[in-house]
Amino acid sequence: MIKHLLIIATLLVLTGCVSQYSITEKALANYLNNEIHFEVKEGNQLFGIEMKVNDVDVRLGHKTDTMAIEAHSTIKIRNPLVPIKAQLTAQFEAKPWYDANTHSVYLRDLNLVKVESSPKEIENTLKSVAPQVMSFLTHFLATQPVYVLDIKESNQALLAEMTRRIEVQPGKLKLIFKE
Template sequence: MTRVLIALMALLLGGCASQYSISESELENYIEDKVSFETESVRTPLFATETSLNDIKVTLGHKADTMKVAATSKIKISNPIFPLSASIHAEFEAQPYYDPSQKALYLRQLELVKLESEPRELNQALAQITPQAINFLRYFLENQAIYRLDTKQWDQATLAKMTKQVKVTPGYISFVFKE
């Protein structure tokens, strides 16, 4: 009986369709609206740092089944000798995957592909703090769902039950629900 209902719902969702897709802009909007960005602070007797994630851009499918995430992190270092503020722009490539138990997309195998800081004259001073900022971004991006199906909506609840995997193509992530 359950399989008959699921099959009927699949027909209602899209006839012969076997997937549901979201675009780069839909994914960026979701991340902006739904994913929590927290500020990280580290304090020692000699200095304090604050790191915050301020901007995320998504590029889908520039490589097979790969997603590029560009993120800007603001860093403020407080110390009595040389206080500074800077930003670090990092680009990661990752493979999105669907976790059926969470009904959500996550990223795995994050690799840093580009790193720039502003102002550029501070690269040497930032060299000591940059690994902390990159680790913060990597941890954040690997442990936050980047998209979660809304199981309170009938069509997405059905999709959540039927999705087997995701496929990344230029500009889109598709939730594949037929094998």
């Protein structure tokens, strides 16, 4: 009983403090860059493809309820005639949503918006493998959380218990505590 009263008192005190809690674009990008490691290796010694995501940028609210993700990757295509190494930038848009059970932000309705390569001269060559590579990356982003509240840290644990959904605003994801 006393424990419940303490929790309620703490929630009342903190409600004013955390009612505006949000996750910034920078926090999302940092989480993705530090926690999510995406690497694909397909094929054999002669023919194959390797892709590794090196850096991720995030934009929130540039469109209603939308998160944009720009993934900068290194891609290597092995073949005996013309091996290729390039930098690939893929831009996705998705609708973020909060899973209260796992205290995680996920993406749904993920769409590939744009793919660019460097050097530009090999863009036509990459078009033949881009759908397969983008399929791997799209599936990865659609099934992995893009942010998880750390329930081992007391403030985030409290936020995790209180949060019911998120709302996309320019530059941030606002945590909504009540339905």
